[in-house]
Amino acid sequence: QFIAQYNRSRSPGRLGSAHQYKAFQESIQRQHALNSLPSDLLVEKGSATYGINQFSDLAPELFRATYLCSKPSELPKYKPFDSEVKRLH
């Protein structure tokens, strides 16, 4: 289903490589863990759900290296007064 839905047609009937297949299996385990909150955490209505999507055949390291490529900046804390003064200037 994953191969058909996400057009992974390199090797019909199987995930394209052993790495991808391993990553896919690990994704399923990881998603199960993400969906199972510890009992001490309040499980509120509307909580996020995790499961198979287009990134499920990527190893986490590859996902991070490919898609998570932005850096935060050291920014001043917002102070309403400062902003007003700047605007008046």
Add this chain to the structure above:
Amino acid sequence: LPTRFDWRDKNVVTRVRNQGSCGGCWAFSVVEVIESAYAIKGKPLQTFSAQEVIDCSYKDGGCNGGSPVSALKWLNQTKTRLVTESMYPFKAKTGMCHHFPMSTFGISIKGYQAYSFRHKEEEMMHKLLEWGPLIAVVDAVSWQDYLGGIIQHHCSPEESNHAVVITGYDRTGDIPYWIVRNSWGSTWGIDGFVHIKMKRNVCGIADSVAAGFV
């Protein structure tokens, strides 16, 4: 403040994009807030070129990564005009910076603002309405597996690594949440969007926030 607000309802948000295997989220976030700022001014909603920012913002790393604030600083200092997406299409790889004649349509920014709103998400809501959609840099490691719903756990405010755009918020239900636009295509998440719980700086949503003005 209204209990629910989303700039999409004002028709000032362009379609969700897909950055493919290019780490250019920082450039997409910058271009997307400028598109919205331009449309909020009453101009036609149109898509501008993320590829131009990827190729030309020389202090950033193209498809290897960058910072939205650095790109806004570059746009503001150089007054570089962003041309339309059709003039400078997305290639999903870093290329040479193209320059266009002055006769080519493009827009430059008049300025930008960038702050940390940690512990001040109420103020951030005001700024969303005042400034337009906001850029935020968040921890998106667990988003690899996200399908839908409101993210409340499984991400850190200390390890921000991905630039996105906040288009709105919703406080009508039990859990108030930010409405956040991603650049991983419309098949990811909730039609390309993700919902993040408000008020506790979940995923670092309030730590690195910016807006551009046209």
